[in-house]
Amino acid sequence: MTQIKICGLQTPRDAAIINQSRPDFAGVVFAAGRHQVSPDQAKLIRQHVDAKIPLVGVFMNAPESMIKDLYDQHIIQIAQLHGDEDESMVRALQAHHIPVIKVFKPTDEKAKFTNAEMVMFDSGGGSGRTLDWQQIPSIDQPLALAGGLNPANVSKAIEIVQPTMVDVSSGVEVSGQKDLALITAMVTIAHRK
Numbered sequence: 036m037t038q039i040k041i042c043g044l045q046t047p048r049d050a051a052i053i054n055q056s057r058p059d060f061a062g063v064v065f066a067a068g069r070h071q072v073s074p075d076q077a078k079l080i081r082q083h084v085d086a087k088i089p090l091v092g093v094f095m096n097a098p099e100s101m102i103k104d105l106y107d108q109h110i111i112q113i114a115q116l117h118g119d120e121d122e123s124m125v126r127a128l129q130a131h132h133i134p135v136i137k138v139f140k141p142t143d144e145k146a147k148f149t150n151a152e153m154v155m156f157d158s159g160g161g162s163g164r165t166l167d168w169q170q171i172p173s174i175d176q177p178l179a180l181a182g183g184l185n186p187a188n189v190s191k192a193i194e195i196v197q198p199t200m201v202d203v204s205s206g207v208e209v210s211g212q213k214d215l216a217l218i219t220a221m222v223t224i225a226h227r228k
């Protein structure tokens with residue numbers, strides 16, 4: 036079974052889709068872009084997503100205090116860092132009991148030396164572009180694969196990369212909105228592999 040995270044939730048309707056489709060993790064984006072939510076929107080989403088499904092906060096060079104506040108308010112349970120955050124930031128969040136997913140490009144040697152609980156390889160901030168899956172390096176930690184995944188390509192991606200988790204946002208949307216049928220298909224495929 037490959038774990039799956041559905042990212043970029045913005046509304047209680049998205050939360051209802053998550054509760055029906057049952058991914059392992061859900062995500063809210065605090066980084067700038069079309070999926071960005073405010074802390075108040077994220078709080079509303081957390082209230083609507085089943086408590087058994089952890090909510091991952093996606094950040095790009097956000098202040099440590101912001102991430103800790105969101106964790107302390109029980110809005111997020113995990114931090115996903117997409118920016119230039121260094122290892123001191125990773126360790127500071129972990130010292131606050133926040134599990135960290137650190138995002139790297141596959142060519143970045145730093146991926147081999149992070150203390151993060153999980154390493155994610157992504158093509159770049161919700162761009163919807165796929166990586167060259169053959170070029171994903173092996174690492175010691177659990178590996179998450181993101182970037183342009185969708186129900187049509189996730190099966191092949193899992194076979195090649197063998198990740199612990201796949202992460203998807205734009206590939207399960209229709210006209211920019213999360214889609215129940217696409218998310219259900221994606222979760223089913225990941226959980227079968």
Ligand SMILES: O=C(O)c1ccccc1N[C@@H]1O[C@H](COP(=O)(O)O)[C@@H](O)[C@H]1O
Pocket residue numbers: 042043062064066067068069070071093094095117157159160161162163164181182183184202203204205206
């Ligand atoms: O979605 C965004 O707008 C975003 C902005 C800044 C950093 C990350 C962002 N999204 C994350 O990117 C990956 C892959 O997304 P996609 O499937 O290629 O659309 C995922 O973790 C998103 O949450």
